[in-house]
Amino acid sequence: MSILIIADVKNRTINPSTLEMLSAAKKIAKNNTMPIYILIPFGNIGGDSYCSSEFKTFILDLNIEQYSAHVLVKYISSVIREVNASYIIGMHTPFSIDYIPALSVSINAQCITQIHSLDVAERITVTRGSHAGKLDHHIVINDTPIILTVLPGSFEPYTITDVQTQHITTIHIPEVNKHIYCNFITKDMKDTSLDEADVIVGAGKGIGSRENLSLIYEFAKVFPHSAVAGSRIVCDYGWLPYSKQIGITGKSIAPKVYIACAISGSSQHVAGIKGAKTIIAINKDPCAPIFNVSHYAVVADIFEFIPQFIDFVQNNA
Amino acid sequence: MENKFRILVCVKQVPDANALVYLNDGIPEYDEKTVYVINRYDEYALEEALQLKDCGLTSYIHAVSVGPHRVQKALRRSLEMGVDEAFCIQSDDDRLHNPYVIAQAITQFAQQNYDIIFTGVMSEDAMNQQTGQLIAAMLGYKHATGVTELSLNNTTITITRELDAQESQMYELPIPCVISVQSSIHKPRYPSLSNVLRARKQEIAIIKHDLITSTGKTKSYFTMPQKTTQCQFIEGSISQKVTELYTILHKNAVL
Numbered sequence: 001m002s003i004l005i006i007a008d009v010k011n012r013t014i015n016p017s018t019l020e021m022l023s024a025a026k027k028i029a030k031n032n033t034m035p036i037y038i039l040i041p042f043g044n045i046g047g048d049s050y051c052s053s054e055f056k057t058f059i060l061d062l063n064i065e066q067y068s069a070h071v072l073v074k075y076i077s078s079v080i081r082e083v084n085a086s087y088i089i090g091m092h093t094p095f096s097i098d099y100i101p102a103l104s105v106s107i108n109a110q111c112i113t114q115i116h117s118l119d120v121a122e123r124i125t126v127t128r129g130s131h132a133g134k135l136d137h138h139i140v141i142n143d144t145p146i147i148l149t150v151l152p153g154s155f156e157p158y159t160i161t162d163v164q165t166q167h168i169t170t171i172h173i174p175e176v177n178k179h180i181y182c183n184f185i186t187k188d189m190k191d192t193s194l195d196e197a198d199v200i201v202g203a204g205k206g207i208g209s210r211e212n213l214s215l216i217y218e219f220a221k222v223f224p225h226s227a228v229a230g231s232r233i234v235c236d237y238g239w240l241p242y243s244k245q246i247g248i249t250g251k252s253i254a255p256k257v258y259i260a261c262a263i264s265g266s267s268q269h270v271a272g273i274k275g276a277k278t279i280i281a282i283n284k285d286p287c288a289p290i291f292n293v294s295h296y297a298v299v300a301d302i303f304e305f306i307p308q309f310i311d312f313v314q315n316n317a
Numbered sequence: 318m319e320n321k322f323r324i325l326v327c328v329k330q331v332p333d334a335n336a337l338v339y340l341n342d343g344i345p346e347y348d349e350k351t352v353y354v355i356n357r358y359d360e361y362a363l364e365e366a367l368q369l370k371d372c373g374l375t376s377y378i379h380a381v382s383v384g385p386h387r388v389q390k391a392l393r394r395s396l397e398m399g400v401d402e403a404f405c406i407q408s409d410d411d412r413l414h415n416p417y418v419i420a421q422a423i424t425q426f427a428q429q430n431y432d433i434i435f436t437g438v439m440s441e442d443a444m445n446q447q448t449g450q451l452i453a454a455m456l457g458y459k460h461a462t463g464v465t466e467l468s469l470n471n472t473t474i475t476i477t478r479e480l481d482a483q484e485s486q487m488y489e490l491p492i493p494c495v496i497s498v499q500s501s502i503h504k505p506r507y508p509s510l511s512n513v514l515r516a517r518k519q520e521i522a523i524i525k526h527d528l529i530t531s532t533g534k535t536k537s538y539f540t541m542p543q544k545t546t547q548c549q550f551i552e553g554s555i556s557q558k559v560t561e562l563y564t565i566l567h568k569n570a571v572l
């Protein structure tokens with residue numbers, strides 16, 4: 001019995017959120033002598049510091065450009081068997097979700113995705129959001145091995161204190177499996193408005209049309225250093241460019257204030273707003289999941305509330 | 318290009334965005350008035366497949382859905398959008414199933430008949446994001462998820478999969494393969510009148526199937542979500558809410 005953590009990748013280097021999985025693993029291992037292993041799927045992503053006397057680290061002898069879900073599944077499955085892992089933990093990001101569920105078939109274990117918390121009692125219960133965040137789904141784990149993917153930002157990052165590289169084992173991959181296979185395309189992010197703004201006003205699908213964005217722009221103008229952003233749907237509809245999308249497949253923001261307007265608050269959106277100091281949500285649905293992560297809630301129709309707010313500021317400035 | 322491809326699109330039917338979900342003994346339920354629609358991401362999967370058909374690259378496109386009788390409406394809509402034939406893997410058990418069980422049912426159906434299998438990247442209700450990867454693993458095919466662009470070559474397909482605002486991956490997959498489509502700028506089409514008329518006459522093939530619900534392994538239940546912040550609801554009339562929010566923003570030194 002052991003725990004295997006599969007490191008995540010962001011911008012072709014190891015994603016520091018990998019340390020959050022270590023905290024989740026420590027929680028599972030509590031009162032238990034279960035050893036923890038870390039698997040770094042590529043040799044050239046700067047994973048060498050993710051090792052210590054506390055746990056053993058495996059690095060696959062592959063380059064990130066040799067990414068192939070198929071090859072990873074094959075070699076990670078054999079590591080899982082070798083260390084007799086009961087809990088296999090990956091990150092719920094677009095990078096890792098591509099291959100981690102496929103391990104399920106090769107090791108014959110269930111995969112539970114998008115976990116945001118876990119409770120360790122006699123049995124372990126994991127909790128994930130479902131139904132666009134309107135419900136929490138709790139799963140009591142009765143049988144292992146089990147594969148879990150954890151949502152970024154759900155656990156405190158663990159601090160590795162004594163980096164000791166002698167605890168690293170490199171896993172040889174035969175040349176036949178090492179094709180330069182994958183191109184990474186990096187977009188030029190000239191648009192830094194979301195990084196610099198004090199206040200970001202987010203537009204959701206509830207704005208209804210591209211024309212109604214003008215209301216959001218007027219609202220943002222009320223604040224001295226502000227910017228307008230949106231949910232993915234708003235960008236899919238072409239109302240805003242993808243460079244303005246906030247969330248797990250968009251940008252992460254950290255303004256003083258984020259005001260979510262007619263945004264429901266899906267976990268994918270929320271993953272990008274955790275850095276905001278204050279979150280305010282305006283939504284006509286009193287049960288909108290965005291309120292679960294907000295500091296202030298305004299239950300109102302944006303078409304009523306925002307014009308009145310703009311008037312008020314103009315008359316009081 | 319000489320090759321024409323045999324395509325399957327996996328379509329899930331989900332309650333629409335306005336549906337009110339309530340809990341009955343820890344199980345999500347909906348009332349009879351609930352309107353069911355095609356899962357948003359599966360509409361994008363249908364669109365990608367239909368664009369290949371528009372370019373004359375397909376020999377046929379099939380749609381398959383697993384679920385109770387009502388899912389035929391989603392299949393009818395797929396036919397209206399332009400799919401050639403539709404198959405319902407019918408199970409009367411209307412609960413949410415483990416994605417493994419669904420993937421097994423689809424894999425059994427899809428054995429060897431398809432060059433490309435499309436799924437949406439996620440279903441809006443269960444939000445598992447696994448079905449495509451599982452089908453691929455079960456069939457021994459290669460796969461890619463989060464795909465926003467694709468182009469066909471003779472025996473391979475070049476895909477772009479999105480990682481975040483800044484980065485995506487681009488690579489070739491050998492055919493046969495499974496592709497999980499992410500929502501994108503490629504807006505799913507509205508059915509044309511001629512397709513609606515054609516679809517009306519088409520039969521949906523029904524395959525009876527008992528979904529084996531995984532028992533023993535895991536027990537699961539649903540609750541309302543827990544709040545992660547202490548959220549203060551601003552009360553009162555609209556104008557009171559306006560004043561109050563102004564005061565809060567002023568205190569936060571942004572106004």
Ligand SMILES: Cc1cc2nc3c(=O)[nH]c(=O)nc-3n(C[C@H](O)[C@H](O)[C@H](O)COP(=O)(O)OP(=O)(O)OC[C@H]3O[C@@H](n4cnc5c(N)ncnc54)[C@H](O)[C@@H]3O)c2cc1C
Binds near residue numbers: 264284
């Ligand atoms: C792999 C993957 C990655 C994703 N990545 C992202 C991401 O990075 N960012 C992202 O945002 N999404 C992402 N999504 C999509 C996400 O799951 C949601 O679909 C999306 O965030 C919902 O956008 P929304 O809140 O604008 O729309 P909806 O969920 O439709 O919500 C609209 C809200 O507006 C409210 N509303 C409607 N009218 C009004 C009104 N007049 N006044 C006030 N309120 C009103 C409604 O009550 C509702 O709460 C991703 C999905 C997947 C599968």
